[in-house]
Amino acid sequence: MKFKAPVTKNETYDVTVMDLTYQGMGVAKIENFPIFIANSLPGEEIVMKVTKVAKTYAFGRVESWKSKSPDRVELKNKQYTQTGIAPLQHLAYPAQLEFKQHQIQELFYKAHLDQIEVSPTIGMEKPYGYRNKAQIPVREVNGQLTTGFYRRNSHDLVPIEDFYIQDPEIDKAIVVIRDILRQFHVEPYNETNHTGVVRTIMVRRGHYSHEMMVVLITRAKKIPMAFEVVEAIRKQLPEVKSIIQNVNAAQTNVLLGKEEKILWGSNVIHDQLLGLTFAISADSFYQVNPEQTNKLYDLAIKKAVLTGKETVIDAYCGIGTISLAMAKHAKKVYGVEIVDKAIQDAKINAQLNKIKNVKFVTGKAEDQMAKWQADGLKPDVIVVDPPRKGLAPEFIAAATEMQPKRVVYVSCNPATLVRDVQTFMAKGYHVSQPIIPLDQFPQTPHVESVTVLEQD
Numbered sequence: 001m002k003f004k005a006p007v008t009k010n011e012t013y014d015v016t017v018m019d020l021t022y023q024g025m026g027v028a029k030i031e032n033f034p035i036f037i038a039n040s041l042p043g044e045e046i047v048m049k050v051t052k053v054a055k056t057y058a059f060g061r062v063e064s065w066k067s068k069s070p071d072r073v074e075l076k077n078k079q080y081t082q083t084g085i086a087p088l089q090h091l092a093y094p095a096q097l098e099f100k101q102h103q104i105q106e107l108f109y110k111a112h113l114d115q116i117e118v119s120p121t122i123g124m125e126k127p128y129g130y131r132n133k134a135q136i137p138v139r140e141v142n143g144q145l146t147t148g149f150y151r152r153n154s155h156d157l158v159p160i161e162d163f164y165i166q167d168p169e170i171d172k173a174i175v176v177i178r179d180i181l182r183q184f185h186v187e188p189y190n191e192t193n194h195t196g197v198v199r200t201i202m203v204r205r206g207h208y209s210h211e212m213m214v215v216l217i218t219r220a221k222k223i224p225m226a227f228e229v230v231e232a233i234r235k236q237l238p239e240v241k242s243i244i245q246n247v248n249a250a251q252t253n254v255l256l257g258k259e260e261k262i263l264w265g266s267n268v269i270h271d272q273l274l275g276l277t278f279a280i281s282a283d284s285f286y287q288v289n290p291e292q293t294n295k296l297y298d299l300a301i302k303k304a305v306l307t308g309k310e311t312v313i314d315a316y317c318g319i320g321t322i323s324l325a326m327a328k329h330a331k332k333v334y335g336v337e338i339v340d341k342a343i344q345d346a347k348i349n350a351q352l353n354k355i356k357n358v359k360f361v362t363g364k365a366e367d368q369m370a371k372w373q374a375d376g377l378k379p380d381v382i383v384v385d386p387p388r389k390g391l392a393p394e395f396i397a398a399a400t401e402m403q404p405k406r407v408v409y410v411s412c413n414p415a416t417l418v419r420d421v422q423t424f425m426a427k428g429y430h431v432s433q434p435i436i437p438l439d440q441f442p443q444t445p446h447v448e449s450v451t452v453l454e455q456d
């Protein structure tokens with residue numbers, strides 16, 4: 001380290017990058033004043049320009065390299081570093097997997113839970129082209145309707161056709177739809193004036209079924225030349241089984257509005273996981289990495305140790321994927337999920353797969369757990385797969401009151417996992433085996449893992 005705080009904006013410094021932050025940036029620790037540097041790796045020596053100084057940290061930009069990390073790999077596309085689509089793509093894949101394992105381990109160390117071990121991350125053979133869903137903003141760039149991705153920390157659109165981590169068939173479809181919208185002079189959304197028609201193109205593709213769903217998210221209720229647009233999409237994209245318009249007239253970053261119209265075809269597409277078929281609606285959660293999801297669910301089933309006699313609760317069940325995969329190995333599975341459409345899909349999915357020993361309920365998991373507890377339900381195993389914010393304390397209170405033998409916690413955020421594990425520990429549960437990270441999101445810093453908690 002060649003300098004001391006205070007760090008000043010617009011100055012340049014020689015820096016050795018020590019660590020990686022959650023954002024996948026390099027961080028140079030300078031006398032308790034961390035500097036975050038986008039796209040640098042530990043061990044690299046660089047000349048850095050400070051661009052922004054906040055109260056307790058600063059942001060920098062690499063001016064020149066002195067020595068590169070052995071884990072640095074060539075960027076597939078330099079635009080990605082502007083947008084943050086694949087913020088870890090400059091890190092070799094084995095190092096990404098190690099980074100994710102250490103991310104979890106470090107958080108447990110910080111919580112003084114050194115006894116909890118974390119296994120190596122289960123990765124992919126080909127860690128790109130995996131995403132089965134794209135949500136691509138539509139804006140005007142150089143006078144024409146354009147698709148791409150937002151520049152980091154902004155809503156400026158960078159035109160992009162190859163998204164690297166998405167199913168290449170989805171990338172191709174986005175370009176076809178963009179060209180059709182151009183052909184019929186459909187206006188792109190203008191965020192500043194809140195005018196225009198199409199805000200976002202969402203495409204989902206069944207990895208195994210190859211069924212495609214196109215959702216045009218619009219500000220306006222009416223799409224001019226809608227019939228012609230739909231016909232052209234159908235003709236040019238034969239995999240499309242569902243074309244939906246979702247109206248979102250609000251000035252918001254929330255993607256989907258409440259109003260949905262089926263422009264053509266079905267309201268769902270289908271896909272297969274672990275030999276089961278699933279119907280998926282536009283607004284239902286469905287894991288984005290099919291190859292890794294098969295491994296994730298397999299792992300969750302193994303860790304639940306089912307013999308066919310157990311009662312299982314699958315909380316945060318989405319369209320019932322884990323519930324139905326477990327139902328084959330359990331006596332009865334109860335699923336709860338907040339999105340009613342997802343529960344409707346889950347019920348259809350039970351019928352599609354002729355599975356009868358499941359019960360799905362719409363509601364907040366924390367409320368439903370308290371109801372089931374009051375009703376005297378005694379699960380042997382509880383599986384949880386919550387969103388990033390993790391579990392509500394009321395949820396854990398009700399879950400532990402029911403005294404399941406085992407809790408299988410599928411987490412997409414290690415910070416909330418550590419917090420929730422501590423709450424479980426205070427209620428008589430412990431982590432009974434090493435936590436297993438599984439890479440659902442290669443080239444990004446997101447960390448998924450499976451933890452098993454058992455009664456003391």
Ligand SMILES: C[S@@+](CC[C@H](N)C(=O)[O-])C[C@H]1O[C@@H](n2cnc3c(N)ncnc32)[C@H](O)[C@@H]1O
Pocket residue numbers: 285286287315316317318319320321322336337338339342363364365366385386387412
């Ligand atoms: C990470 S997803 C997991 C879904 C499912 N297990 C799967 O693998 O497809 C989390 C799910 O929790 C749902 N959710 C969010 N908050 C909830 C709450 N308070 N109660 C119940 N479900 C909730 C979301 O709608 C989403 O479907």
